[in-house]
Amino acid sequence: MSVGTLRRTAIALTCAGIVAGPALAEPLSGYNADIGKSSISGISSGAFMAVQFGTAWSSAIKGVGVIAGGQYWCAQADANDFINNFTLPILHATGSCMSGPPPALSTSFAKADAKAASGDIDPLRFVSAQKVYVFHGINDAVVARSVTDAAAGFYRHYLGEANRGNLYYQTAIGAGHSLVVAREPHLPGLNACNDNKIPYIDQCGYDQAGILLQHIYGALNAPNRGQLTGTMKRFDQSVYTRPHDTGALSLGDTGYVFVPRDCADGAACRVHIALHGCKQDFGEIDRRFVDDTGYNAWADTNHLIVLYPQTKSSSFLPFNPQACWDWWSYVDHQDSYVTKAGSQIRTIKAMLDALTARAVPAPAPAAAPAAAPALTAIDTSDTAADLAWTRQDGQLAYRISRAGADGQFSVVGTAAGFSFADTGLTPRSLYSWRVSAIVNGGEGPASNEATAATRATPAPCNSPGSCPIGN
Structure with missing residues (x-):
């Protein structure tokens, strides 16, 4: 083979390698998804963020799943001086908001009421209509039962007696600090039921994703336990953090979204936002949270798009070495972190807006005799x-x-x-x-x-x- 032929072959192989390599992440596509039928869930720091986001945007969020998380504004970042804005919220977040007892619920009610009155969050009548699932594992060594009790208490206050059946609180499963899955046989790389360690996904024979999704949406079709027909897509998160770059908000460059085939084809769908916890981001556990927590199997057969935003660790400013969601104001250093103006809340909402951008108004259902529900x-x-x-x-x-x-x-x-x-x-x-x-x-x-x-x-x-x- 001549030198020229070798050179042309090398160039061709190099170009082929570029073409075959991983595609750059693109922005999110829009789907026929009604934003008013959206929901959110999270574990640990993701649970605190789910409460914050679901309260701030309660007009769009019809249901919230709180796994090992606590009440709204638990860390109580508020004042304008450095000590109260930086030190005290961290002490709350790593102390009373984890090991308990958490701050008095009256402080959370007062903050939510004030933010609703000022228009910084949606009117709280929408929280009063939400479906809420709260979970505490018996073997949770990270977040105390008193903390999840407070999360349940926060919602009971706004649901009231009329909507008391909207809240389901599970405290009788032997899980450690984790999102819980039902896997038979057990998957390598996931934990035993009572573990409190990375990747914080415990196998307890308990299908948590399916239970919380059905509590929010009602009885669903059986999940697809085989090869999924939908597609997991990477997307560029920097599109939604502007004018900031992702690092300034301790967010990853890339997020993930699971899109069922029928949703991609234009069927009417809904969006569920699934928030990982600390040390569960892509940089720490790769795609374990995205692929192995059970949401996608249910989404594939039930017109559900699942959004998986991603944080990333940062050791300087913002200081977030474990890639947690911002539930103690490590980005904003003021109480806007629990409002629509919060940097991470604003980013997640921009992602939700993008996914629901092509919603088609559904016609009013025709009046029909009531049938027997299943x-x-x-x-x-x-x-x-x-x-x-x-x-x-x-x-x-x-x-x-x-x-x-x-x-x-x-x-x-x-x-x-x-x-x-x-x-x-x-x-x-x-x-x-x-x-x-x-x-x-x-x-x-x-x-x-x-x-x-x-x-x-x-x-x-x-x-x-x-x-x-x-x-």
Whole structure:
């Protein structure tokens, strides 16, 4: 082979390598997704951010999942002086907002009320209509039960008695500090159920993503446990941090979004935002959070786009060495971090706006006789059951009845939407439920009977990480 031929071959191979290499991330595409049907969930720092974002933009967020996180404005960054803006929020964030007891809930109510009154967050009547899932693992050695109790208390305050069934609080699973998945057989690289370590994804035989998504949206189609038909896409996060660069906000250059095939083809879809926790970003655990937390399998069969924004660690300014979300104002150093103006909240909202940019207004559903909903008990704790039923166009209000051991049904509550958390139950007891649409003051056909048993009350866990799993 001649020298010229070798040179031409080398150039061709080099060009082929460039073409075959990983494509540069592009901006997000728009889809036919109604922004008013969006939802958000997160674990740990992502849970605190989910509460902040879901409260600030409650007009767009219909449901919130809070896994090992706490109340709105827990870190209490507020004042203008350096000591209060920098030191005290860190002390709250690494102290009382993790190991407890957290700050008094009255401070969170006062801050939310004030920010709503000033227009810095949406009116709190929208929070009063949200579906909320809160989780604390028995073996969580990082975030104390009192902290997630406060998150539940924050939502109870705004939901009130009328919407008490919108909140489901699970405290009877033996998980460590983690997002919990159901994997059989267990995947290598993920944790045992009671672990408190990277990648903070514990295998407990508990499908957390599916439960929280159904609590928010109602009963869903079965997840795709095989080869997914949708596509995971990388996107350029710097488009949404402008005028700042990503590093100034401790955000990664690249984020991820899972798009089901039908959503890509123009079908009406919804967006769920899934926020990782500290040390769960791409730089720390690669795509474990994006690929292995269970959201995509449910999204693939249920018209759900899943947005996975990414943080990154920073050791100088902003100081965020563990790639946490900003729930103590390490970027803004003032209380705007819990409002629409917060740097990271503004960025996530810009991503959501981009994904929903091609929404087509849905026609009003035609009036039709109420059909019998299909009811499922999707989860139980020791004192509560989470019920979800199939969506019925045009039917928004439902009456829920329960029967105990005597088999006699009585009404226990009403719900707007397609889920209800029935609380105040007896541990290790069997119950049955029915649900029916409320139609012109009367009732439509009753659903099937769904039956489930509550779990045992966990024994006190004085050494989280070594306590019985007991699922």
